[in-house]
Amino acid sequence: MTNTIIQLATRLIYRNRWMSLREDKVRFPGGHEGIYTVVDKPDFAVIIPVHDDGRLQLVQQYRYSVGGRYWELPQGSWEDAAVVEAEALARGELEEETGYRARTIEHLGATFAAYGFVNQRGHIYLAQGLVPGELKREVTEEDMITASFTMDEVLAMIRSGEIMDSITIGALGYWKLLADK
Known part of the structure; x- marks a missing residue:
């Protein structure tokens, strides 16, 4: 067989x-x-933006498919580009959604979003040395807000259901696993 x-x-x-x-x-x-x-679906980047004081920069938006607003890490894909280098995508999504640029960005690894039915791969990036940039949100992201949180606050948000995005939870877990090596 x-x-x-x-x-x-x-x-x-x-x-x-x-x-x-x-x-x-x-x-x-x-x-x-x-x-x-x-x-x-095209590959995407998910970015873990860490401020110098350790706070994480998250975004919140209304997610139509589940009918609610949730906090998550900045993430996305560029559907209109034929070929996109993953780091350029990560840098672009970070600034587009949060208004921050990263002095350093590190590729931590990759994961599949839901490989039981979708072939989309997500590239996980750690962004540090955040400096103010320019918001460049798409029309579909006009309701998006951004704020920074401590890791303890983020973990509490996961427990309370304010963060329910599996990509966000998986990326944070992946980062933690690498940090504990």
């Missing part, structure tokens, strides 16, 4: 500027055939 799922055919179901949805006819390792639906 093989450990891979083999694609037999594919068809595009839907496409817009931000994503596409396809349905693949596949053969599973046991030999039976079925379908697998995949969301194709």
Whole structure:
């Protein structure tokens, strides 16, 4: 028995500027055939912005898909760019969403957003030496606010449900794991 799922055919179901949805006819390792639906999305960057005093800069916005406002780390992708270098994306998203630029930025690693159905990879960056820049928010981010919090406050926000974004929680956990090496 093989450990891979083999694609037999594919068809595009839907496409817009931000994503596409396809349905693949596949053969599973046991030999039976079925379908697998995949969301194709461009890679993204999630940024952990740390001020010199240790405070983290977060953003809050209304998330239509879940009907609520939540705090999260700055993050995003550039859907209109054919090829984007991950560090340039991270620097751009940081300034766009928070109004800060980073003197230093370090790639910590990468993770998949939800690899059970979407192929989007997230690049985790640690941004330090924050200096004021210029807000450059997109039209869809007009309601976004930004504020800084201590790590204890951020952890309390996770416990209370003010932060429910799995990318944010995962990136902070990844950073903590690396720091504890």
